[in-house]
Amino acid sequence: MSEAETIIRIGAHGDGVTASGRFVPLTAPGDLVRPDGTIEPGPHRAVPPCRHFPECGGCQLQQLDDESFGQFLTDRIAAALAAQGIPAPEILPPHISPPNSRRRASLSAERRGGQVLLGFNAEKSHRIVDMRECHILRPELFALVDPLRKLMATLLPRRGSGSVRMTLADQGADILLEKVEVEGLDAAEAIGRFAESQGLARLAIDDGHGAQTRWEPEPVTVALGGLAVPLPHGAFLQATREGEEALVAAVREAVGTARIAADLFAGLGTFALSLDGRILAVEGEREAALVLKAAANRAQRQVFVDRRDLFRSPLREPELDRFEAVVLDPPRAGAKEQIPLLARSAVPRIAYVSCNPATFARDAKALIDGGYRLEWVKPVGQFRWSTHVELVGCFVR
Numbered sequence: 001m002s003e004a005e006t007i008i009r010i011g012a013h014g015d016g017v018t019a020s021g022r023f024v025p026l027t028a029p030g031d032l033v034r035p036d037g038t039i040e041p042g043p044h045r046a047v048p049p050c051r052h053f054p055e056c057g058g059c060q061l062q063q064l065d066d067e068s069f070g071q072f073l074t075d076r077i078a079a080a081l082a083a084q085g086i087p088a089p090e091i092l093p094p095h096i097s098p099p100n101s102r103r104r105a106s107l108s109a110e111r112r113g114g115q116v117l118l119g120f121n122a123e124k125s126h127r128i129v130d131m132r133e134c135h136i137l138r139p140e141l142f143a144l145v146d147p148l149r150k151l152m153a154t155l156l157p158r159r160g161s162g163s164v165r166m167t168l169a170d171q172g173a174d175i176l177l178e179k180v181e182v183e184g185l186d187a188a189e190a191i192g193r194f195a196e197s198q199g200l201a202r203l204a205i206d207d208g209h210g211a212q213t214r215w216e217p218e219p220v221t222v223a224l225g226g227l228a229v230p231l232p233h234g235a236f237l238q239a240t241r242e243g244e245e246a247l248v249a250a251v252r253e254a255v256g257t258a259r260i261a262a263d264l265f266a267g268l269g270t271f272a273l274s275l276d277g278r279i280l281a282v283e284g285e286r287e288a289a290l291v292l293k294a295a296a297n298r299a300q301r302q303v304f305v306d307r308r309d310l311f312r313s314p315l316r317e318p319e320l321d322r323f324e325a326v327v328l329d330p331p332r333a334g335a336k337e338q339i340p341l342l343a344r345s346a347v348p349r350i351a352y353v354s355c356n357p358a359t360f361a362r363d364a365k366a367l368i369d370g371g372y373r374l375e376w377v378k379p380v381g382q383f384r385w386s387t388h389v390e391l392v393g394c395f396v397r
Helices: 066-083 145-155 184-197 241-255 286-298 339-343 357-369
Strands: 005-010 016-018 104-112 115-119 161-169 172-178 202-206 211-215 221-224 227-230 260-264 278-283 303-307 325-328 349-354 373-381 390-396
Touching: 005 066, 066 357, 066 373, 104 145, 115 145, 145 161, 145 172, 145 184, 184 202, 184 211, 227 286, 241 325, 241 349, 241 373, 241 390, 278 286, 286 303, 339 357, 349 357, 357 373, 357 390
Parallel strands: 172 202, 260 278, 260 325, 278 303, 325 349
Antiparallel strands: 005 016, 104 115, 104 161, 161 172, 202 211, 221 227, 349 390, 373 390
């Protein structure tokens, strides 16, 4: 490089990009990259708040201010659509969840003699960054990290490893220890004392044969659509309460005044329980379908649950045509099997929730080719300082 270059955007993997196409790690839009490789900070560079950044893989973009992080979310979506030949629709202002708002996380644990490392893995590595501070986790969860480190020192073998899944439920912290064995009375008493002293909502152990609850003073639930829904072990939950609210609001706007709708890949009912009218909730995972049905029945909501694998048995056009709106929230791979049938249907409105702009754009092209119009997209940054992008797209027939 013979002259200085300015970072004009952030690429999909978090590196800054210059006008010439050069990728420069840990830069922000407006930063000046000098010929010797040094960086002159620009107006959008923020001081990373965490001592573990950029080593820890939990965050990739702490060097960005909120304005440039929001632009990154928008650019990712626009680029994915452009790659499919789709002109950018109206892209609404992005939601960015605040610091210390993450209510679920999976941490890695490793015992080395008397020491236990507990935290996220380093970026692109299996090496654990021993967590001593965290600016994304809810304080209630971070407060458990050091006590969990001590507990794992008593449960893991001297060169053993495991993981900790943490979720903040209505009753408090729900902890699942994975690849951990509790052998003998001393170990059983230790986890009981730990759960009680830390005021846990639930503590479970998965030694490779499924989760086994060891502590649960009262049934653990999570509030969805104003209802207390039982929370199965390891069930999917939106990463932040604020992000969930942003997604639900966008879905409600996309669905509009529809009085009969389908929620495909319904999970525990994040959207089905937040919509008005008569709702068919379709979910393939047995336990999620059962708890959603039970919660809806107790509250006498007009939510009818169909346990169905939409990859093997997607809804056909005659089934779809009776709905005034369809909500779908597929996994990262998208809804490749369902989308062609939806594209041929007469459903007037579709709210597509996605955690992968690339597969969303692929499915959007099929819907547009089938006669739908992509009216708007709402970017949602639940995973603050991460390259992970979520969104809601509104399609109208």
